[in-house]
Amino acid sequence: xxxxxxxxxxxRIEGHGKVTIQLDEANRVAxxxxxxxxxxxxxxxxQGHPYWEAPVLLQRVCGICFVxxxxxxxxxxxxxxxxxHASGQQITPTAEKIRRFGHYAQQLQSHxxxxxxLTAPEMxxxxxxxxxxxxxxxxxxxxxxxxxxxxxxxKWGQEAIVSVLGKRMHxxxxxxxxxxxxxxxxxxDRLLHGADGLIGLxxxxxxxxxxxxxxxxxxxxxxxxxxxxxxxxALNMCLVxxxxxxxxxxxxxxxxxxNKNVVDEFDYHDYLDxxxxxxxxxxxxxxxxxxxxxREAGSVxxxxxxxxxxxxxxxDATPLAKAALERFHDYTGGKANDMTLHTNWARxxxxxxxxxxxxxxxxxxxxxxxxxxxxxxxxxxxxxGVGVVEAPRGTLLHHYGxxxxxxxxxxxxxxxxxxxxxVINRTVKAVADAFLSERELITEGMMNAxxxxxxxxxxxxxxxxxxxxxxPLVVSVFDADGTLVDERLRG
Numbered sequence: 365x366x367x368x369x370x371x372x373x374x375x376r377i378e379g380h381g382k383v384t385i386q387l388d389e390a391n392r393v394a395x396x397x398x399x400x401x402x403x404x405x406x407x408x409x410x411q412g413h414p415y416w417e418a419p420v421l422l423q424r425v426c427g428i429c430f431v432x433x434x435x436x437x438x439x440x441x442x443x444x445x446x447x448x449h450a451s452g453q454q455i456t457p458t459a460e461k462i463r464r465f466g467h468y469a470q471q472l473q474s475h476x477x478x479x480x481x482l483t484a485p486e487m488x489x490x491x492x493x494x495x496x497x498x499x500x501x502x503x504x505x506x507x508x509x510x511x512x513x514x515x516x517x518x519k520w521g522q523e524a525i526v527s528v529l530g531k532r533m534h535x536x537x538x539x540x541x542x543x544x545x546x547x548x549x550x551x552x553d554r555l556l557h558g559a560d561g562l563i564g565l566x567x568x569x570x571x572x573x574x575x576x577x578x579x580x581x582x583x584x585x586x587x588x589x590x591x592x593x594x595x596x597x598a599l600n601m602c603l604v605x606x607x608x609x610x611x612x613x614x615x616x617x618x619x620x621x622x623n624k625n626v627v628d629e630f631d632y633h634d635y636l637d638x639x640x641x642x643x644x645x646x647x648x649x650x651x652x653x654x655x656x657x658x659r660e661a662g663s664v665x666x667x668x669x670x671x672x673x674x675x676x677x678x679x680d681a682t683p684l685a686k687a688a689l690e691r692f693h694d695y696t697g698g699k700a701n702d703m704t705l706h707t708n709w710a711r712x713x714x715x716x717x718x719x720x721x722x723x724x725x726x727x728x729x730x731x732x733x734x735x736x737x738x739x740x741x742x743x744x745x746x747x748x749g750v751g752v753v754e755a756p757r758g759t760l761l762h763h764y765g766x767x768x769x770x771x772x773x774x775x776x777x778x779x780x781x782x783x784x785x786x787v788i789n790r791t792v793k794a795v796a797d798a799f800l801s802e803r804e805l806i807t808e809g810m811m812n813a814x815x816x817x818x819x820x821x822x823x824x825x826x827x828x829x830x831x832x833x834x835x836p837l838v839v840s841v842f843d844a845d846g847t848l849v850d851e852r853l854r855g
Contacts, residue, residue, distance in 0.1 A: 432760050472722065590706070593795065595702045598790070608674075620700060632750060684720060748763075756822070
């Protein structure tokens with residue numbers, strides 16, 4: 365006989381999902397699942413459209429990580445027209461650096477939103493804090509100046525996106541073979557020095573350092589909770605450059621194990637030869653895994669924690685982030701870090717890393733270059749392309765096909781949260797094991813602890829589902845006969 369606890373929907377995430385936890389007769393956790401409960405159709409919608417529309421239309425999968433979708437799609441188009449890396453060519457230096465600049469800007473603003481708005485309430489108030497306090501309004505009441513700095517930091521990232529993508533959301537800059545504009549000197553100087561209510565880049569870097577200090581303070585205060593919250597095993601995967609360090613825009617896919625041994629490394633165009641996807645009847649989200657290792661041993665973690673585990677070191681041109689990453693590595697004695705809440709540590713490091721990368725690019729005269737597009741010839745056409753980037757949440761793949769009339773024949777998107785599906789489910793199980801009480805099944809702290817574990821991954825279920833309006837939380841426990849034995853409501 366078992367009981368079933370349901371958290372539906374999970375809150376403070378992007379998209380719509382629910383959690384079920386199976387309990388045995390002694391109220392021990394027998395199993396736990398994250399369900400993605402709504403269906404998407406973007407891969408079907410795009411079929412029949414002109415191929416050049418794909419990055420513009422498919423980025424509408426998400427209103428947060430749209431730059432990543434835009435760039436993954438743009439890289440796939442480069443392949444299709446025959447000027448991408450698959451054909452041994454590449455776009456112009458100005459075009460690639462413009463794309464990279466937009467990508468770093470998005471990572472900055474996306475990580476800031478996830479870190480401060482979605483997870484900071486627990487850092488500052490505790491997992492067991494009252495719901496009316498544990499939110500953005502609670503942050504404003506507790507420290508309005510802190511929230512002003514966060515808003516200013518995210519605003520800078522948004523303005524940097526506008527400067528090269530053309531819009532605050534769902535940009536229009538990338539075209540097959542390059543980009544349609546450069547970064548003008550006036551826009552560059554405004555981002556560097558600040559103007560019209562915008563902070564300057566040195567202030568951005570200072571605020572980014574505050575994000576790290578927030579985690580360090582939280583860790584010092586709640587070390588036992590953070591380190592022991594949910595330590596779950598998984599392989600780690602991200603794009604790397606020739607030195608084996610993370611490259612958010614391009615590279616080879618590297619997978620490492622707990623000891624940071626390289627399990628596999630390959631050209632991302634070979635992804636579909638390396639990975640398979642399992643399905644379950646209780647979720648619309650698939651479960652990717654390495655074919656060679658099987659579903660359980662071959663599941664991977666992606667995103668900030670995985671990238672920190674794979675990356676040996678950052679470049680000397682980002683000294684603050686490089687020192688922070690060294691501290692991160694030292695904490696686990698050089699082994700990969702499986703502690704779920706340390707994802708927030710890695711995310712704070714990446715905020716700082718992105719800010720330093722943006723400073724370096726703003727000093728690069730190539731951003732003002734005029735050679736924007738590498739024009740293909742008709743003989744270069746391949747009709748198929750794969751684009752992979754490191755989105756804020758992890759590895760993102762777009763795979764398109766197009767016929768000779770230029771119409772899209774198929775599209776496949778594998779998003780970061782899909783890669784993390786298995787490890788998120790493992791996290792839910794670990795948190796439920798730790799927080800469920802045999803005397804009182806449902807507590808506010810338990811409900812939020814389950815969500816807090818999921819939010820560490822900043823899952824973008826909107827890349828697989830849509831949600832509208834405020835999400836309440838209903839937790840119900842049923843006995844084996846289906847009788848309701850306990851229920852709590854929030855919102």
